[in-house]
Amino acid sequence: MFTIDKIIKIFKQELKDLYPISEINSFIEITLNFYLNFSKTDIFTKSDFLTQIADYKLINNVIERLKNNEPIQYILGQTEFYGLKFKVNKNVLIPRQETEELVDWIIKDNSEILNPQILDIGTGSGCIAVSLSKHLNNSNIDAIDISEEALNQAFENSKINNLKINPVKQDILNFEKSNYKFPKYDIIVSNPPYVRISEKKLMHKNVLNFEPNLALFVDDNNALIFYEKILEFAEKHLKLNGKLYFEINEHYGNEAVTLLEKFNFINIILRKDINGRNRMICGQIG
Ligand SMILES: C[S@@+](CC[C@H](N)C(=O)[O-])C[C@H]1O[C@@H](n2cnc3c(N)ncnc32)[C@H](O)[C@@H]1O
Incomplete structure (x- = not known):
């Protein structure tokens, strides 16, 4: 003792x-x-x-x-996000502070919408979907991920917090082939994989050796693939005046703005995180 x-x-x-x-x-x-x-x-x-x-x-x-070098969150199997408890395991990314900032932005921006229909793409632990479910009243939230294990964890996290989300297994890069009939959404949010493989050498062992590659990396030659595909999806599945929120790689702020403009989004806002880096963007369907 x-x-x-x-x-x-x-x-x-x-x-x-x-x-x-x-x-x-x-x-x-x-x-x-x-x-x-x-x-x-x-x-x-x-x-x-x-x-x-x-x-x-x-x-x-x-x-x-x-x-x-194992992250404490995986060792203990849990973490906190936006004041809620989340279980985490090796199949899901550990929720980050900049994602809490994104969630905070969405909540403050959309508290007036009645019964918002929301989609979280690449839900992982469910941190975004579950926190929005807690703070946006009477919301109806679809949470999609390509990983079955991640979806199970997200669903468990919604139950732990006595909240509701609807998990949908879906590869967003192939949404056209989906069996799920996606409704029209007021809000689409995504924190997709956005770390270029070339950035691996700058990353700590605790991320590289433990967090899921599927959640993190994209090809250097096609770093914005998820953003383009999600914009294509959002064009079809946002209600009039619906909003799209992305977490972004800090090096791609300008490219993200250009991309949203290319898809005719309006009222585009690029936002910095608490450390002054361009880490999130929002746009409205015109
Ligand atoms: C950066 S993580 C974000 C996790 C969580 N939303 C968060 O903010 O902590 C990206 C997520 O996208 C999922 N993902 C990767 N490729 C995907 C695809 N093609 N379609 C749908 N989800 C995908 C991963 O499994 C992972 O959960």
């Missing part, structure tokens, strides 16, 4: 050459909260609390996996 104080020392000692201290502190908080239900305050007010051997083993397993 170890005290909390001792466990914190072990975390810091074992991970100090791999992660900045701020990140190690965050791992400690998340892990102790997950296994012992400790709050931030408990961590220092109960520093002499003795862990059970079984708990210590679980915590030590987290440290070992962190040493192997």
